Amino acid sequence: MFYIAPSLATALDALGDYGPEGAAFAGGTWIMRAPIRHQLLKARYVAIGKIPELTEIRIGADTIEIGAAVTHAALASALADLPEFTVLAAAAGRSANPAIRGLATIGGNLATSDFSAADCVPALLCLDAQTEVSSRSGRERMRLDTFLKQRSTLAPGRLLTKVVVPRSRAKSAHARLPLRKAGDYPVAIVSLSLDVDTTNHVRAARIAIGSVETVARRWERLETALLGRALDPAQAADIAADLAGEFAGRDSVEVPPWYRVSVLPGLIRRATAAALGT
Numbered sequence: 051m052f053y054i055a056p057s058l059a060t061a062l063d064a065l066g067d068y069g070p071e072g073a074a075f076a077g078g079t080w081i082m083r084a085p086i087r088h089q090l091l092k093a094r095y096v097a098i099g100k101i102p103e104l105t106e107i108r109i110g111a112d113t114i115e116i117g118a119a120v121t122h123a124a125l126a127s128a129l130a131d132l133p134e135f136t137v138l139a140a141a142a143g144r145s146a147n148p149a150i151r152g153l154a155t156i157g158g159n160l161a162t163s164d165f166s167a168a169d170c171v172p173a174l175l176c177l178d179a180q181t182e183v184s185s186r187s188g189r190e191r192m193r194l195d196t197f198l199k200q201r202s203t204l205a206p207g208r209l210l211t212k213v214v215v216p217r218s219r220a221k222s223a224h225a226r227l228p229l230r231k232a233g234d235y236p237v238a239i240v241s242l243s244l245d246v247d248t249t250n251h252v253r254a255a256r257i258a259i260g261s262v263e264t265v266a267r268r269w270e271r272l273e274t275a276l277l278g279r280a281l282d283p284a285q286a287a288d289i290a291a292d293l294a295g296e297f298a299g300r301d302s303v304e305v306p307p308w309y310r311v312s313v314l315p316g317l318i319r320r321a322t323a324a325a326l327g328t
């Protein structure tokens with residue numbers, strides 16, 4: 051059964067009524083491929099793509115708020131003129147292919163717990179994003195890393211409704227390595243946001259790694275190692291090579307675990323050079 055919700059309240063009511071038998075249907079790009087993954091479909095879906103509140107992007111002085119049903123294409127286009135969000139515009143604008151980007155939503159990208167190669171997850175981790183989760187009993191704000199820990203066990207009836215990203219003067223970049231040129235999941239992803247002074251010394255760093263392990267996470271030891279240094283892409287790559295042993299690498303049919311880890315220094319070099327504009 052497929053219910054097209056006209057408003058957030060009706061979507062939350064329907065999801066609450068359906069319980070474990072129901073789920074949100076956003077862009078449908080992951081759900082539609084369930085049979086290929088040998089996964090069962092839910093008995094009931096609540097389509098959330100027509101809900102005005104969930105398809106808005108609000109750009110304020112201190113934050114941007116992104117509705118969960120905003121598509122990758124709409125997000126990349128809305129952020130095109132905001133250099134501080136280069137990392138997120140690239141994550142949304144370079145993932146998958148144009149047809150998928152026109153349908154796939156930011157909420158679907160964050161909520162799919164068995165998808166390790168989601169581009170927007172590391173991009174939003176490095177931007178210190180918060181998520182809003184709603185149900186008919188209220189709304190709750192939580193950090194993105196907290197949401198990632200909870201998402202596979204979100205109680206029925208709860209919906210990711212918004213992503214809130216603080217604005218800053220940091221320079222950011224997104225580097226990804228697909229095996230082919232397009233339509234391919236990335237082997238590894240580096241998303242970073244760096245606050246540097248006028249001589250390019252690092253005042254603060256947030257670096258997130260996606261697709262290497264099952265769930266994207268910050269690389270805090272590398273962040274600490276870069277603090278106070280003049281940012282130099284080759285040196286950053288050398289430090290990354292020294293520290294990369296903390297990643298185990300996930301196994302998959304595409305590449306062996308060690309390969310995902312071995313490409314990290316090169317991606318760090320690319321991302322820091324891009325952030326510096328060199």
Ligand SMILES: Cc1cc2nc3c(=O)[nH]c(=O)nc-3n(C[C@H](O)[C@H](O)[C@H](O)COP(=O)(O)OP(=O)(O)OC[C@H]3O[C@@H](n4cnc5c(N)ncnc54)[C@H](O)[C@@H]3O)c2cc1C
Binds near residue numbers: 075233
């Ligand atoms: C050929 C192909 C290539 C791809 N390449 C990439 C890539 O390079 N990088 C990348 O990042 N992604 C890639 N993807 C994945 C794509 O981005 C995901 O399919 C997409 O992010 C899922 O979003 P959706 O809106 O279609 O979610 P849906 O398919 O609608 O939903 C996915 C899951 O999330 C749940 N869900 C959706 N929205 C919410 C919400 N608001 N709250 C709670 N639960 C929710 C659904 O119930 C479902 O379980 C690719 C997909 C395809 C088909």
